[in-house]
Amino acid sequence: MYDFSRCKLCGEQAAVPKYSLPQMTVYACGNCDFHSIDALDDFPPEQPEGTLLTEKSRKFIESKLPQNRKRMKKNLRFIRAHLSPTGRHCLDIGSGVGLFPALWQKAGGVAQGIEPQQIFREFAQENFQLRLRRELIEDPCWQIDCAEIFDLVTIWDTLEHVNFPAETLKAACRVIKPGGHLFLDTPSRDAFSYRVSEWSYRLSRGSKPLLLNRLYSPKPYRHKQIFTQLQLTALLGKIGLSVVGRSDYHRSGTKLVVVCQKNVR
Ligand SMILES: [Zn+2]
Structure with a gap:
């Protein structure tokens, strides 16, 4: 059991403890x-391959596809402003059903993806013929076998979900070539809605936490931590990544969207 006072x-x-x-x-x-909240994911044992995707879950995933594809296309446009996908090797961490790796390949790049949830990997295989990997980026199969081989790593809407975000970013940095790029987006704690929720919690003595209750969740694979821009930038700098650009396509300020470059030693 993790000691959350650390x-x-x-x-x-x-x-x-700040908000109960x-x-x-x-x-x-x-x-x-x-x-961050006092919950961590544990990873259930794998089921026999191809057994989790049912007609009902397939329909549910499909109903979310248009909205998610729109989001991933926006992310691809953000990358294109910095580099061309053609021939570039991308590792996508937290691929979900594989929308981004599929888009990247269609754009002329080469993509691999990591997704811990078996049901999403099954959908990616069935729909995009993508074989996403279940091993997390901290696993030796990435850290040893794939050190400094990727032109870029993408982490879309994932950093807030992982158990230990600093370790995840460090591990992600290791597989990027020197001078290569990391693109990521994650919710922003600087968002006005977060501040309002904090005020509301305090004024109501905890009875009206507004968005705090929705931004975090102890359920598996949900949001465990939310960064401020300063915290994220400082962490990236500490592990050898320099922020070289940001996007303002989330005008409401609810998200941090950054591109960084791995320092050349
Ligand atoms: Zn601290």
Whole structure:
């Protein structure tokens, strides 16, 4: 069991409960002010291949595809403003049903993807003929076999879901070639709606947490932490990635969207 008083960002024993929500507690670090909840994913054993996707789940996933494809096309446009996909090797971390790797390949690039949820991997195989990998980026199969081989890594809407985001980013950085790129987006704690929810929690003594209850969830594979822009930029810098661009396509300011370049030693 993880000791949640140990901050998942700075590692100091300085995190204390800040917001008590019905199903979870949001901890805040007294040292770096990182916010994260007291829940981690455990990864259930694999089921026999091809057994999880049912007619009902297939329909549900398909109903979400148009909206998600639109989002991934936006992400692809953001990348194109910095580099061309043609011939470039991309590792997509947290691929879901494989929409982004499929788009990347269609755009002329080469893509691999990581997705821990078996049901999504089955859908990716069936619909896009993509064989997504279940091993997380921290696994030796990436860290040893794939060190510094990718032109770029993409992490779309995933950093807020992983158990240990600093470790995930460090591991992602390791597989990027020197001078290669990392593109990512994640919810922003600087968003006005987050601040309003914090005020509401305080004024109502916890009875009206507004979005806090929706932005975080202790359920498997849901949001566990939300970064401020300063925290994310500092973390990227610490692990050898320089932020070289941002996107403002989420005008509401609800997301951080950045591109960084791996430092050349
Ligand atoms: Zn901290």
